[in-house]
Amino acid sequence: MSDNLDGTTTGTRPEDGGTGARIVAALDGVGMRRITTGQIILDAVDWTVRAGEHWALLGPNGAGKTSILRLVGATHHPTTGTVEVLGHRLGRVDVRELRAHIGHVSTSQRVPLDLPGHTVVLTGHTGTVQPLWKAYDTEVRDRADALLAELDIKDLADRPYGVCSGGQRARVLIARALMADPALLLLDEPFNALDLPSREDLIDTMRRLAAGRPHLATVTVTHHLEELSPAIGHALLLRDGRVLARGPVEDVLTPDRMTACFGRPIEVTRHAGRWLARSAGQP
Structure with a gap:
């Protein structure tokens, strides 16, 4: 596995099938229990994400x-098993340094509502809530400008974060996460509470981001298949802390597997790379 926190060297595992693809994150026999109650949160999870x-x-x-x-x-450790991220095993690495190379987007992130979009993006360079102006030289500021342009939100540069729509905020946060040029981007329910136009704008953003950054790996937590970008090529189905299925989307997002996962009959269809799930028998 790589010794670099940016994951630039090659590492392989048996499940690579001999492709030599670089491993970005790998869970091996991972279990998690709630300390106070002993409740099982995750049980024997195996999963690999590649560049x-x-x-x-x-x-x-x-x-x-x-x-x-x-x-x-790299914000929690497993109770059992091993977790490797960017070539480093949790428990054997300074996680503060490791987190600097992982992009994280969540609607629960604390962002001062009065900061303009460009400043919010700048804080991704220092990983801080408030800006540290002395740390932002011309190169850093230009990078923030470029990310706003890449995500098609240059018009939000001077707009206070608090008056941005939900979809606009999500794209500002993605730009912020990309300031560290991460190898791995994690999105925790980024479509939460978005209206239809905002959802579609964000889906298109994710599609373009995948096309423009071929080595970036992303993991998106969502409740709805309709929110999946056509760029999503793999899926992991979880139920009661256990993996029901993982692999290419066409093999995982089947009616039988979705029914087993959610505990009710589900029909699944796909058109032009987009997915739709609904209860079986609905008109």
């Missing part, structure tokens, strides 16, 4: 999706 892959994490509430995201985001 350039785009994964969706799906499952009912309480299935363990956020717990997995916290593990690969």
Whole structure:
């Protein structure tokens, strides 16, 4: 495995099938228990994310999706098993340094509402809530400008974050996360509470981001197949902390597997790279 926190060298595992693809994150026999009650949160989870892959994490509430995201985001440690991120095993690396190379987007992130969009993006360079102006030289400021342009939100540069729409905020946060040029981008329910136009704008942003950054790996937690970008090529289904299925989306997002995951009959269709799930028997 790589000795660099940016994951630039090659590492392989048996499940690579001999492709030599670089491993970005790997869970091996991972279990998590709640210390106070002994409740099982995750049980014997095996999962590998490679450079350039785009994964969706799906499952009912309480299935363990956020717990997995916290593990690969290096904010939690497993109770059993091993977690490796960017070539480093949790428990053997300074996680503060490791987190600097992982992009994380969540609607629960604390962002001062009065900061303009450009400043919010700048704080991604220092990983701080408030800006540290002395740390932002011309090169850093230009990079923030370029990211706003890449995500098609240059018009938000001077707009206070607090008056941005939900979809605009999500794209500002993605730009902020990309300031560290991460190898791995984690998105925790980024479509939460978005209206239809905002959802579609964000989906298109994710599609373009995948096309423009071929080595970036992403993991998106969502509850709805309709929110999956056509760039999503892999899916992990969780139920009660256990993996029901993982792999290419066309193999995982089947009616039988979705029914087993969510506990009710579900029909699944796909058109032009977009997915739709509904209860079986609905007109």
